[in-house]
Amino acid sequence: MAAATKEQIEERMTEALVSFGAERDDVKRDADWESLDVDSLDLVELAQIVEEEYGVKMKEEDMKEMKTVGDAVDFVAERAGS
């Protein structure tokens, strides 16, 4: 699997969140899930995308620690391609 840059990961996650129904302009690093109307089902879907595309597992306990888009992007970027 080719290593992805943090920017690429952020773009892919933004695209996923927009496809879940979030407004593109609202998806920023410091945006929290509630403000994007992202719930536990969306996070499971996001985890599936991340695992399939970057080979990074986001477990339930990991997701509990992620409060914002930036938290999730950083989590994946740290582990992707490593």
Added chain:
Amino acid sequence: MTRRVAITGIGAVTPLGVGADGLIERWSAGESGIEDGFGRCREFDPEEHLSIKTARRADRFTQLSLVACGEALSQAGWDDEPPVDPGRTGCVMGTGIGGIGTIEDQLEVLRERGAEAVSALAVPMMMANAASGVVAMRHGLKGQCYGTVSACAAGAHALGAGVRMVQHGDADACVAGGAEAGLTPFAQAAFANMGATSPSGVSRPFDARRDGFVMGEAAAALVLESEESARERGAEVLGYVTGYGATADAHHLTAPEPSGDGASRAIELALADAEVGPDGVDWVNAHGTSTSLNDASETEALKQALGERAREIPVSSLKSAIGHTFGAAGAVEAAATALALRRGVAPPTVGWEERDESCDLDYVPGEARALEGNGRPLCAISNSFGFGGHNAVLCMEAA
């Protein structure tokens, strides 16, 4: 003493368009929504009515339900503050299969990409009770809420459940109906291989040339409300559901009892519930599927339940215009019945031409016919029967 059940809202999405008015106008004009052998809701675009989030989390049968129930509830006055205590407002939606499109899509994901790729939304989208749950969530309805599953009688059973809820005071209002979106490759193959669907692709209920049903999709709902509640808040009463009867054939997995016994008992129960005799029935909105067996046994059932009067009453089948919408059918037909009684017309069995020995009633060929109530409000029955031997009949009255 049970309470009288008024209809204060009607909604429908059908092959004849988005909206209940289009359904009755176009059916009454003898139009058909069937194209290329299927009754699709071609004019329905989920994105026009639902947010991205709502649409992607809902199977098509739930999407159709949201729009049909939204129309009915809006007409009944649910746009702003709920006009009836949410805790005393129910929601019951019937379906034959539920989210079969989701099941088929996700099975493909499972086989092609493995178990880990199956969507976390698969269960909440495919479950047969999704329509009722999602509609209740969207409108904040907090009374009894569930789905009914009885093949092609599911929509009528849902309405029957809603009627009892209101009659007996378990709720003051209930949005009830049915939905189906099963025009999928698997369902098409399965129905075709059991010999149920029409090889010619023409829906011709009660006609000698009928050769099976045409598959359709739809959703419809009625807001049922105690007459007292409707009057108190000044809601317009669009009609009444005065009776409900349901039975089982206990005969065969798919074939109706040839004598029509189960169906005729359901009709008799609905009429008894409504305290109406055969002479009080002005129109029959038939199940009329266009299968050889149903249309003959339904004709028998009508003769058994209504006696000589059966020969004087016009009998129409909406399936001639939209095909068989399975779990939605009972609800779409009840919606159409309420609307037809309001207009005082029996819409036609579209395309009926050739009399069959086993179907010898008046099936309203050609064009819509004015109904005469003889000085009292018009009254009709709406029949629904399902694979498994389920029979459900509603008796309805004009306002």
